[in-house]
Amino acid sequence: MVEIKTADELNKKFLREGMWPTIFCNGCGHGVVLEYTFWALEELGLDMDKVIFASGIGCSSRLPGYINADGLHTTHGRAIAFATGIKAADPDFHIIVFTGDGDCAGIGGNHFIHAARRNIDMTVIMINNFIYGMTGGQLAPTAPLGSVATTAPYGNIEHPFDICDLACALGANYVARWGVSHPYQPIKSIKEGLQKKGFSLLEFLAPCPTAYGRRNKLGDIKKHWAWYDDNTILIEDYEKIMTYGSEEEKEQVKDKIQLGVFQDIQKPGFFESYEKLVDRLKEKEAKTKEGKK
Amino acid sequence: MIEVREDWCKGCNLCIERCPIDALEESDVLNRRGIRPPRLKKENECNYCRLCELICPDLAITVISDDPDEEEKKPVKKTLLTPVGGKIK
Numbered sequence: 001m002v003e004i005k006t007a008d009e010l011n012k013k014f015l016r017e018g019m020w021p022t023i024f025c026n027g028c029g030h031g032v033v034l035e036y037t038f039w040a041l042e043e044l045g046l047d048m049d050k051v052i053f054a055s056g057i058g059c060s061s062r063l064p065g066y067i068n069a070d071g072l073h074t075t076h077g078r079a080i081a082f083a084t085g086i087k088a089a090d091p092d093f094h095i096i097v098f099t100g101d102g103d104c105a106g107i108g109g110n111h112f113i114h115a116a117r118r119n120i121d122m123t124v125i126m127i128n129n130f131i132y133g134m135t136g137g138q139l140a141p142t143a144p145l146g147s148v149a150t151t152a153p154y155g156n157i158e159h160p161f162d163i164c165d166l167a168c169a170l171g172a173n174y175v176a177r178w179g180v181s182h183p184y185q186p187i188k189s190i191k192e193g194l195q196k197k198g199f200s201l202l203e204f205l206a207p208c209p210t211a212y213g214r215r216n217k218l219g220d221i222k223k224h225w226a227w228y229d230d231n232t233i234l235i236e237d238y239e240k241i242m243t244y245g246s247e248e249e250k251e252q253v254k255d256k257i258q259l260g261v262f263q264d265i266q267k268p269g270f271f272e273s274y275e276k277l278v279d280r281l282k283e284k285e286a287k288t289k290e291g292k293k
Numbered sequence: 294m295i296e297v298r299e300d301w302c303k304g305c306n307l308c309i310e311r312c313p314i315d316a317l318e319e320s321d322v323l324n325r326r327g328i329r330p331p332r333l334k335k336e337n338e339c340n341y342c343r344l345c346e347l348i349c350p351d352l353a354i355t356v357i358s359d360d361p362d363e364e365e366k367k368p369v370k371k372t373l374l375t376p377v378g379g380k381i382k
């Protein structure tokens with residue numbers, strides 16, 4: 001395998017160039033997540049014939065269409081269910097699900113819950129832009145309090161869904177959240193997620209200047225991107241400040257969104273347990289047959 | 294050297310604004326969207342950190358090191374930036 005050195009070579013390998021440029025708005029964070037995923041795949045050297053992408057509906061769910069690999073663009077919220085099916089048909093495949101906050105935490109919430117609980121072997125990359133971008137900016141279940149959306153014109157009064165907390169509680173093997181403006185930790189983290197057996201969730205906080213930023217007065221693209229830097233904190237730093245910091249420092253960071261790896265454990269994935277079950281039953285059957293002889 | 298796929302650039306200017314050493318500027322040509330894609334400033338100070346390439350939402354930038362020794366090695370993907378929070382420049 002030729003080692004890829006430049007972004008141009010990377011694009012030639014991974015992009016379905018005829019589909020390019022994307023439909024994404026100027027300054028949308030989705031493309032960045034795609035690029036980080038490419039670098040992670042390239043650094044791992046995975047055989048792209050053994051990687052399948054699945055997605056639901058939304059701007060974020062269009063990503064598999066831009067990738068030169070097999071992909072399933074499914075119905076809204078159902079990507080994880082389809083992905084489970086692919087994995088069941090051939091557990092040799094690596095499954096990557098691209099999904100949005102509406103797709104994954106809203107309409108597809110229950111699929112997500114049970115896939116995480118069952119520890120189904122897949123990597124879910126949920127791109128959280130706090131909004132239903134594709135349909136023009138309805139309130140998403142992940143939107144911070146006070147967010148303005150077409151369906152929340154006076155500001156959101158519903159408490160946002162922390163999807164990473166949920167995944168941790170359900171015992172997913174790998175759970176991490178990142179922003180899009182700093183490349184190295186997320187690329188490394190996607191690699192870790194891809195290598196994990198069982199369920200891994202990577203949540204990306206991605207700017208949506210059109211449907212979220214504009215409505216919430218977050219300013220132009222530059223300011224909108226800076227909002228994410230100013231309002232997030234690495235979990236390690238957060239914990240240190242919360243333990244050793246002064247009251248003033250605590251006050252400054254207490255409402256920031258935490259980034260980092262929240263869970264990294266090694267429970268057997270569903271298909272590993274399933275294989276063992278099949279082996280056990282086969283053995284049992286062989287024994288009973290022998291007994292009959 | 295940086296190469297820009299001019300037709301892919303949507304003009305968000307994030308590359309220009311986030312370059313840690315302010316090495317980029319808008320060029321004086323318009324692409325077919327009526328946008329001025331980035332280019333390196335005349336006095337080329339690019340240190341090949343590749344941040345612009347990695348955060349370009351439209352995957353329009355490729356950074357190629359001009360340093361002949363550098364070509365041999367895998368490009369260094371390290372920036373001097375702090376991980377999160379704080380100001381960039």
Ligand SMILES: Cc1ncc(C[n+]2csc(CCOP(=O)(O)OP(=O)(O)O)c2C)c(N)n1
Binds near residue numbers: 100
């Ligand atoms: C069953 C069904 N309900 C509603 C829709 C309309 N719809 C299309 S995309 C979307 C929201 C997508 O939001 P999200 O997953 O956050 O993606 P984004 O566009 O923000 O990336 C909705 C409600 C649909 N396509 N199918």
Ligand code: SF4
Binds near residue numbers: 207209
């Ligand atoms: S509406 Fe938002 S999420 Fe959709 S492409 Fe535009 S910026 Fe991106």
Ligand code: SF4
Binds near residue numbers: 306308349350351354
């Ligand atoms: S980051 Fe990419 S899309 Fe944005 S101005 Fe630079 S080259 Fe163009």
Ligand code: SF4
Binds near residue numbers: 346
């Ligand atoms: S590679 Fe780094 S220094 Fe060079 S233009 Fe890009 S961001 Fe600036």
Ligand SMILES: [Mg+2]
Binds near residue numbers: 058100128129130133
């Ligand atoms: Mg969304």
